[in-house]
Amino acid sequence: MGCEKQGYFTLDEWRTGMKALRADSISKLKKAFPELVQEVTRSSNFQDFYPYAFRYCLTEDKKKCIEIPVACELLNLVLSLQFRPQVEKLINYLKHQNEYKVINMDQWMGFLRFCNEINFPSLDNYDADQAWPLILDNFVEWLRASEN
Numbered sequence: 001m002g003c004e005k006q007g008y009f010t011l012d013e014w015r016t017g018m019k020a021l022r023a024d025s026i027s028k029l030k031k032a033f034p035e036l037v038q039e040v041t042r043s044s045n046f047q048d049f050y051p052y053a054f055r056y057c058l059t060e061d062k063k064k065c066i067e068i069p070v071a072c073e074l075l076n077l078v079l080s081l082q083f084r085p086q087v088e089k090l091i092n093y094l095k096h097q098n099e100y101k102v103i104n105m106d107q108w109m110g111f112l113r114f115c116n117e118i119n120f121p122s123l124d125n126y127d128a129d130q131a132w133p134l135i136l137d138n139f140v141e142w143l144r145a146s147e148n
Contacts (some may be wrong), residue, residue: 006059041081052109053078065102068094075111083115093139100135107133 003013021036023029031046040049057066057074072091080087090111095099111132118126123144128137 004055006056037081050078050112051105051109054105065104066108067102068100071103071108079112079115083120084118086115089121089143090139093142097138097142098137103135107135110136 001011002016004038011101018024018029019027021032023032039045042056053074057070058064072094075087075091114136125135126132126140128141129141
């Protein structure tokens with residue numbers, strides 16, 4: 001973590017990352033990946049990693065949103081280990097709806113809160129009167145409609 005631009009590493013970023021992973025060879029780097037996944041998914045680290053992953057996908061200066069296809073891939077990468085059923089349904093919804101073309105940070109963070117707080121698949125504790133992003137209200141409405 002800590003790279004400024006997607007797809008690019010400065011020499012300093014590379015060295016800092018490799019040092020943090022204690023990897024001075026390709027084989028050590030390969031061995032570090034499982035540990036890195038565990039480290040990132042640990043709750044305390046994940047709270048920092050999740051918004052970082054979104055910001056990392058903002059490929060242009062002053063960009064505030066990511067496109068739906070990118071958001072779907074990113075959700076699958078960063079949330080599916082912990083919340084596969086929710087992520088699969090959310091991705092399905094995002095791919096089939098026509099109202100949203102992009103996702104902003106508030107919506108992105110709302111997805112994580114939804115996964116952490118809402119009983120799934122029952123949704124029995126979801127309250128649309130709470131401060132949820134509208135996209136999540138629409139998602140829950142879509143889920144409930146698809147049940148019937």
